[in-house]
Amino acid sequence: MAPSTPHISGQLRQLIYYHLDNNLINNALFLAGRLHAYEPRSSESSYLLALCHLLSGQPKAAWEYSRNAGSRGTHLGCSYVLAQACLDLGKYMDGITALERSRSLWASKSHWNKHSETRRQHYPDAAAVICLQGKLWQANKDLRKAVECYVESLKLNPFMWDAFTALCEAGVNIKVSNLYKLTPELVAMVQAAPLPDSTALSDKTVPHNGPLQTQLNTNPNADPFFSNSSKGDSSLSHGSSALWEKLNGSTVSVASVGPAVIHEGMETPVAQNDPDDVRLMNGAVSSNDPWEPRLAPARRNRPLQHSEYGDPPPKMRTTALKSRIRSRAEPEDSNPVHIEEEPVPVPSIGERKRTVSGQVAHQPVPQPLEPGAPQRRSTRLLNHIRPTTSKLAASTLREGREVKKVRATGTKGRTATASSMGRAVSGNRKHIPSGPDGDGKESRPAGSSNISNMGKSAAPDRTKEIEALSWILDLFAKLATGCFNLARYKCPEAIQTLNLLPQGQRETPWVLSQIGRAYYEQALYTDAEKYFIRVKTLAPFRLEDMEIYSTVLWHLKHDVELSYLAHELMEADRLSPEAWCAAGNSFSHQRDHEQALKCFKRATQLNPRFAYAFALQGHEYVANEEYDKALDAFRSGINADNRHYNSWYGLGQVYEKMGKLEYAEQHYRNAVQINPSNAVLICCIGLVIEKMSNPKTALFHYSRATSLAPQSVLARFRKARVLMKLEEFKLALAELKVLKDIAPDEANVHYLLGKLYKVLQDKANAIKHFTAALNLDPKAAQYIKDAMEALDDDEDDADMA
CATH class of the missing domain: 1.25.40.10 (Tetratricopeptide repeat domain)
Structure with missing residues (x-):
């Protein structure tokens, strides 16, 4: 079929x-x-x-x-x-x-x-x-x-x-503290979730309703992983080998493919077509719930005389629910019969004997078995299939002794072969299970203790889950704050936030890369290089943000390191745009602009939305003085990401070189609107305004740039120069002295100091700084010598006067 x-x-x-x-x-x-x-x-x-x-x-x-x-x-x-x-x-x-x-x-x-x-x-x-x-x-x-x-x-x-x-990236203003906090909704979702998975409670699990579950089967036969053989014994020996090992203490080589979890002291769980998780996990156990699997057909009287384990017994369950494990077969034995020497056809493990009236036969103190007394079949079966769990073993052992003791006293009990719903025993249709103490009280299943303990531990588990969620939210809040500050180019705040992370989280490639990018945006290339080196040490094949690292090396003029980085990235992934950007920067540093342009074009072909590659491509066109192509490249970068300030800056640079100062100022302002903390962009605005013969407004922008980046050589140099134009010589001298300490080997600084001392009639200092500038930049010797000769001419004119 x-x-x-x-x-x-x-x-x-x-x-x-x-x-x-x-x-x-x-x-x-x-x-x-x-x-x-x-x-x-x-x-x-x-x-x-x-x-x-x-x-x-x-x-x-x-x-x-x-x-x-x-x-x-x-x-x-x-x-x-x-x-x-x-x-x-x-x-x-x-x-x-x-x-x-x-x-x-x-x-x-x-x-x-x-x-x-x-x-x-x-x-x-x-x-x-x-x-x-x-x-x-x-x-x-x-x-x-x-x-x-x-x-x-x-x-x-x-x-x-x-x-x-x-x-x-879209520039939206976000209140991170309001986003990543423990809200009542999150707490309610944690509390409403199922109890922790059984993997946290026991390693011997077969996932119920696991990742391979189709959720479409309506009966156990439709589940390919549910073994339901026509033979009553094979389902236990093959389809539920985990339960078999649990009861027998054996190690069956057949892997368990049952759909549920076997816990200590728990009965076989529900079938996988149950819409809920295993109800034992949630503590929903009812004595009237018919949720146990179908019992195997009962066997006739047959002594166990085979191998060590013999034929597999009828389908067994633990003694947790003793009232449900009576055989439903053998209708001819429905009438109660007192036990003599013949064993019962289908014994029930751990079941207490009953008197003719249907009451439990009490025995206050269990007696040891007589050495010469013949062993009954139920006892042999009990000893043969011994549970591995300590609680279960102790329970069944005590009950086995009581059964033997009842027989030793001569009390003729009745076999209770009723089903889990209770059969008539001497006219009594109410099933009264007894506890191991023989007091006639209702006995709780062995698994119910685990269920109650699970219920009691649910609150601490929930508390731990909420604490864990709070910790994760705090971690995400710090990460998100750093990411948000970096996206808004608040670089010092981003670095400070990311440094507050735990050491294990901070020393990760993503966090170190964000810190490196923050230093790069501040033009602190040496500090940025240190963090990117740590990133490469932790993740040698990382590609993300490596185009920024290559630009850092380009600014630092580390030619060998830049070439090696490009080679490493190409080896890692030849089809990554980051690798081609690094290769393009390497060629650009070697003044091979044509090869650099080919690399940047390849990067944009691999990722048409990679705005940074378009910006690098545009800067190469500017170096080649191909301004029309540069404009197209920068516009493509803005089209890919309209918040890419580098492309807006490139457009302003092209318009400035083309003499269109108004357009240049507008594009520089667009870039500053995106990145208001970049001192270079503000200096560019000041330079354009200075060229438009507005030195006072230019001075405002230069002062703003120096306040944002006190160590910026470019900002202080331009500020000092415009102060000299405004004849603010003392203020200009103060700026140039600070600048000389920041960049003592910069020829332009010494040249400007020489001109300032010339105006201040300090010939000795003027000659000193002109000479220093000549030594630092021999290529500018003609300009420096002309300035020194002009100094001598001025002195001669003063003497003649």
């Missing part, structure tokens, strides 16, 4: 998820093809096939297979994969439309705190879908809607990091 369709498709889906979880994408893709061929009209099979193609880096194939159901919005998985493929293929509005049409499938879903080692949610929730919508709107140049989506996504899940970084 051929298997039914749900069985085949369910097994194929489980295999696909198995290979996806183990990152075996090619295997998953092959199996998804088999499933799609078996169910070509199924949206689920189309989704899995499209997902495998997307993970394989084939967005066009993913778009093709998910288009049918995804574009209509009838299947959430197909719509989500279709939107991701559209983001890669540039079909942004198609992706947005698909997600909007499937809104009813994801609008009310939240999977936060529902993922673990043994549980997965394979379809996205509202936070993930809205974040993807934001990326599509941003790519479609609708920044307002993109920001709205990112904000909504973060409200649903504050750990949606890419949504946060996208908001930072």
Whole structure:
């Protein structure tokens, strides 16, 4: 008889998820093809096939297979994969439309705190879908809607990091302290989540409803991992070997494939088609719940006379719920019969004997067995299958002694072969289980103690979870504050925040790279190099932010290190734009502008939205005095990222060289609006205004630049020069003295000091600084000599006067 369709498709889906979880994408893709061929009209099979193609880096194939159901919005998985493929293929509005049409499938879903080692949610929730919508709107140049989506996504899940970084890059003002804090909503979600996974309680687990679970089976027979043999014994020996080992203390080589978790003192859990998790985990145990598996058929009287373990006994459970383990077979033995020397057909482990009236036979003190007394079959079976857990062993041992003692006193008990609902015993239809102390009180199952302990420990576990969540939120708050400050170019604040991280978190490639970028933005290239060296030590094959590191080396004129970095990045990934940017910077440092331009163009081909590569390309065109091409390159950078201040600065630089000072000032101001703490950009504005014959306004900008960067040589030099134009000689002299201490080997500083001392009629100091400038820059000897000769001419004129 051929298997039914749900069985085949369910097994194929489980295999696909198995290979996806183990990152075996090619295997998953092959199996998804088999499933799609078996169910070509199924949206689920189309989704899995499209997902495998997307993970394989084939967005066009993913778009093709998910288009049918995804574009209509009838299947959430197909719509989500279709939107991701559209983001890669540039079909942004198609992706947005698909997600909007499937809104009813994801609008009310939240999977936060529902993922673990043994549980997965394979379809996205509202936070993930809205974040993807934001990326599509941003790519479609609708920044307002993109920001709205990112904000909504973060409200649903504050750990949606890419949504946060996208908001930072968009220049949105964010109150990080309000975002990453322990809110009542988060606490409620932690408290409402299921108890911690059994992996935290026991290492002997078989995940219930785990990552390979299809959630589509309606009975145990439909589950490929549920063994339900027609023979009553085989299901125990093969389908539940973990339980077999638990009861027998044996080590069966067959791996357990049961769908549930076996805990100490717990009965076999529910079947995997139960909509909830294992109810024992939640403490929902009721004596009237018919949740145990079907009992195996009872066997006739047959002595155990085989190998060490003999034939597997009837399907056994632990003694936790003794009232439920009576055999339901043998209808001919329904009448109560007192026990003589013959063993009962189907003994029940740990069951107490009853009198004719149906009451429990009491015995205050258990007596040891007589050495010569024949051993009854139930006792042999009890000794043969001995539980491994200490509580269970002690319980069954005590009960075994009581059973033997009842027989030794001569009291003729009755066999209670009733089912878990209770059978008639001498007219008594109420099943009264007894405890091991023989007091006639109701006995709690052995597993119930674990359940109660679990319930008692639930509160401390929740407290620990909330404490852990608070710690993670604090960590994210520091990381987010540093990231936000760096995005707003508040570099000192970013460095200070990131340095407050714990050492283990601070000494990571991402954090060190952010600190290095912060120093780079302040033009502190030596400090930036130190952090990037540590990044390369920790992560030799890291590519992110390496284009910044190559520019740092370019500014420091470290030719050998720059060439070696480019070689390393090419070896790591030849198709990464960062590697080609490093190679381009290396050629640029060697004045090979043509090769540098080829490298930067290759970087933009690999990533058309890599604004930094366009900016580097534009600067190379400026060096070649190809201003029209430079303008095109910088405009392409702004088109890729309108907040890329380097491209705005490049446009201002080109217009300044072309003599269009008004345009240059406007573009410089646009750059300063994005990065208000960059002293170089403010100096550029001052220089353009100075060229427009407005020295007082230029002085204001130069003073602002020196306040932002006190160690900036360029800002102080231009400030001193404009002070000399304004005839503020004492203030200019003070600036130049500070500048001489900052850059003692700068020829222009000594030359300007010589001219200032010449104006102040201090010939000795003037000659001293002119001579120093001549020694530092022999190429400018003609200008310096002319200034010295002019000094002598002025002295001669003074003597004649």
